[in-house]
Amino acid sequence: MTATHSLRLARLAVGELAEVSLIIAPGEVHCISGPSGSGKSRLLRAVADLEPHSGEVWLGDIAQASLPAHVWRGRVMLVPAESQWWEDSVGEHMTQDALTDLETLGFSPEVLGWQVSRLSSGEKQRLALLRAISRAPSALLLDEPTANLDEVTTRRIEAWLQSIIREHGWPVIWVAHDPGQIQRVADRHWRIEASGLVEVTRWA
Numbered sequence: 001m002t003a004t005h006s007l008r009l010a011r012l013a014v015g016e017l018a019e020v021s022l023i024i025a026p027g028e029v030h031c032i033s034g035p036s037g038s039g040k041s042r043l044l045r046a047v048a049d050l051e052p053h054s055g056e057v058w059l060g061d062i063a064q065a066s067l068p069a070h071v072w073r074g075r076v077m078l079v080p081a082e083s084q085w086w087e088d089s090v091g092e093h094m095t096q097d098a099l100t101d102l103e104t105l106g107f108s109p110e111v112l113g114w115q116v117s118r119l120s121s122g123e124k125q126r127l128a129l130l131r132a133i134s135r136a137p138s139a140l141l142l143d144e145p146t147a148n149l150d151e152v153t154t155r156r157i158e159a160w161l162q163s164i165i166r167e168h169g170w171p172v173i174w175v176a177h178d179p180g181q182i183q184r185v186a187d188r189h190w191r192i193e194a195s196g197l198v199e200v201t202r203w204a
């Protein structure tokens, strides 16, 4: 299914961060960087309706406020830096759609039988991404999606994410620290400075 909705933040404010207004077009990746503690994760949580905030968020012509929070979160899917798991085994969290991409992410099908408790932080991170994208979202919020991965795996996950983002036309907000990664994946780059979002027009 191809999503063709923009994600629109209209005067969104959470915590110390000044009001944010952004339009992320279908298939676009907007990277957000900034110092530790500047509010990047809280902003994503507000967009996902996981944190009290003022202002509005729209997915196409659907307002966040018009949907029950759990329905909104199924469409505007947050992949937090530290994923949550609620069942014992990996497979219990996955839909059938996850199976096709297992190998691309470096797993054999046996991973579905693994206990969540044995997963390394990098395995958890890759499987949390797979879990999110296999649930047919309409927009993605990625909080440092490669933070626990080595360079080779990071590049592989970046390429995989870019390809499925383009294929599905998801608007994406991607929190990142690595300038190289931002250079590779961002259509636009915003940095949090003095509690406000400032566009970085040249980030080579």
Ligand SMILES: Nc1ncnc2c1ncn2[C@@H]1O[C@H](COP(=O)(O)OP(=O)(O)OP(=O)(O)O)[C@@H](O)[C@H]1O
Binding pocket: 015, 034, 035, 036, 037, 038, 039, 040, 041, 042, 043
């Ligand atoms: N529910 C909350 N209520 C009040 N303050 C909070 C809450 N959650 C986080 N904070 C504070 O808000 C600030 C921003 O936190 P946030 O997690 O968004 O930072 P960040 O930019 O993602 O940082 P990092 O790069 O270290 O992950 C921090 O000072 C944090 O302690």
